Each structure stands twice: as structure tokens, then as C-alpha cells.
Amino acid sequence: xxxxxxxxxxxxxxxxxxxxxxxxxxxxxxxxxxxxxxxxxxxxxxxxxxxxxxxxxxxxxxxxxxxxxxxxxxxxxxxxxxxxxxxxxxxxxxxxxxxxxxxxxxxxxxxxxxxxxxxxxxxxxxxxxxxxxxxxxxxxxxxxxxxxxxxxxxxxxxxxxxxxxxxxxxxxxxxxxxxxxxxxxxxxxxxxxxxxxxxxxxxxxxxxxxxxxxxxx
Numbered sequence: 001x002x003x004x005x006x007x008x009x010x011x012x013x014x015x016x017x018x019x020x021x022x023x024x025x026x027x028x029x030x031x032x033x034x035x036x037x038x039x040x041x042x043x044x045x046x047x048x049x050x051x052x053x054x055x056x057x058x059x060x061x062x063x064x065x066x067x068x069x070x071x072x073x074x075x076x077x078x079x080x081x082x083x084x085x086x087x088x089x090x091x092x093x094x095x096x097x098x099x100x101x102x103x104x105x106x107x108x109x110x111x112x113x114x115x116x117x118x119x120x121x122x123x124x125x126x127x128x129x130x131x132x133x134x135x136x137x138x139x140x141x142x143x144x145x146x147x148x149x150x151x152x153x154x155x156x157x158x159x160x161x162x163x164x165x166x167x168x169x170x171x172x173x174x175x176x177x178x179x180x181x182x183x184x185x186x187x188x189x190x191x192x193x194x195x196x197x198x199x200x201x202x203x204x205x206x207x208x209x210x211x212x213x214x215x216x217x
Contacts, residue, residue, distance in 0.1 A: 002047045002089050004100035004144075004151025006174050008033050010048075012084040013062060027067040028056075029080060036088050037063045045105070047089040049175065050149030050186040051075050052105025075107045076148070076184035085175040087149040100151030101144040102191055109135050111147070111185040114161070116176065125166040127152075127176065131187050136160040138189035138197070146188035150174055 010033035017025040031037075031048065040046060040055045040063050047053070053065035072078045080086070092098070109132035116127050129147065131139070136159060139145055143154050145162070150170065156163040171177050179185075 001092050002052070002103040002105055002149070003092050003096070003098055004103040004146050004149065005089065006087045006150055006170075007089050008035055009173070009175055010036065010086050010088050012080050012082055012086060014064075014082060015080055026069075027072060028064050029067060029077070030057075030062050030064045031086060031088070032062045033088055034061070036090060037061050039090060045091050047087075047091075047103070047105045047149050049076060049086045050103070050105065050146055050188055051077055051107055074110070076110055076186045079184050085178040087174050089149060101146075103146050103149070103151060103188060104191055105149075106188065107186045108132075108138075108189050109187050111187045113179055113181055113183045113185055115181055116166070116179070123168050125168075125171050125176075126155075127164045127166050128161065129164075129185055130161050133160045135187060135189050138193040140193075143193070144190045146186075148175060148179075148186050150176070 010031040012029055013032045014030040016028045018028050019025045036046065037058050040058050042055060042058060044055045045052055046055055046063070048065065051071065055063045056066055057064040067077055111129045111131040114128040114130055116125055118125050139154055139157055139162065141154055141157055145152055145154055147164070152164040154162055155165050166176060
């Protein structure tokens with residue numbers, strides 16, 4: 001489990017197609033960063049721009065991870081190339097504070113960055129994005145959403161177009177400042193919203209606040 005609080009950014013140093021004897025070629029990415037590689041062991045999980053991956057090689061301030069074909073089809077990692085900036089987060093530990101929200105690292109869909117503008121007369125930024133229409137039902141104003149692995153709060157929603165406020169720290173400390181209109185964004189909706197929907201269907205559509213409290217929400 002992750003929290004959506006990015007610990008540092010990394011730089012893609014290689015995107016390779018590696019053949020195997022048992023299957024077609026697969027994609028391996030290598031990421032360089034200042035701190036996270038030294039905290040990883042082979043087989044550990046690490047979130048790369050919101051996608052939970054497994055470290056398969058760690059050396060000299062870098063780690064590598066393999067991307068399944070489904071990962072390439074379902075996430076924004078398909079756009080990665082040498083030099084791309086990615087957001088990195090290690091899994092939360094039991095004693096950690098949950099500063100963001102519950103993030104699984106399981107991308108629900110790919111959105112599109114519409115614009116990222118600095119608010120006139122201020123230091124904050126406003127991110128506008130479009131998400132897949134089938135995910136909009138899980139998003140509410142002032143609710144949580146994960147974009148490129150970043151835990152963000154929805155400021156405005158109109159159909160499948162959202163706006164979120166970006167503070168200067170988030171703008172500088174993540175890959176957002178390196179992206180532009182039309183770029184793909186990994187989207188993970190709040191898993192609690194999906195569970196609430198499932199329980200509502202199972203209960204004939206009559207889900208009450210008391211039901212949610214009883215189930216631990």
C-alpha cells in the first residue's frame with residue numbers, strides 16, 4: 001500500500017526490449033534517483049508514477065523494473081523514454097502516518113492533461129485533466145484522487161473533466177512540471193468509493209451512513 005506522497009522523482013535512463021526463451025520480448029525500464037535505490041532490495045515493490053512495480057536489479061543509484069504488456073496498455077508508462085521524469089514512492093510501513101490517502105498502485109485508467117496554469121496573482125497552480133468516463137462516478141468534489149501517483153484533492157468536477165489545486169511544493173517535487181497538454185496521466189480512483197459501490201449493489205442500492213460506519217468506513 002502507498003499513500004500518494006511522492007518521496008522523490010527519478011529519471012529514466014533506459015527503456016529496453018529484452019528477449020526471453022519462454023515468451024516474446026518484454027520491456028525493462030531503469031530509473032536513477034538520489035535515495036530510493038539504496039532503500040530497495042531485489043523483489044521489493046516501488047511505485048513509479050503511481051504504478052506498483054517490482055525492483056529486479058539495483059545498482060549504482062539505479063533500479064530496474066519489468067513492464068508487462070498489460071501494464072503498457074493500461075498506464076502512462078507506455079510514453080516513457082530515456083530522460084523522462086517519474087514519481088517514486090516506497091510502500092507505506094505499518095508505523096507510518098497516512099498523510100495522503102490509501103493508494104494501491106493499481107491504475108484504473110489513463111487520463112489526459114488538459115492544462116496546468118499558474119493561478120494569477122498567486123503561487124499555486126491549477127491542473128485540469130480529463131479522465132475515462134467510466135471512472136467519473138467514483139470522483140466527488142473535495143474527494144481524493146491519485147494522478148501520476150500523487151494524492152490530490154478534487155476541487156471541481158464537470159462530467160469527466162476535473163480540476164485540482166497544486167501547491168508550489170507539489171509542482172516542483174513531482175513530475176508535473178515536466179508535463180504538458182496532451183500528456184497521459186495515470187489515474188487511480190479512491191478504492192473506498194469502489195467498495196462502497198459494490199456494497200450498494202449487493203444491498204439492493206440502499207446504502208446508509210450507518211452501513212458505512214458498521215463496515216469501517
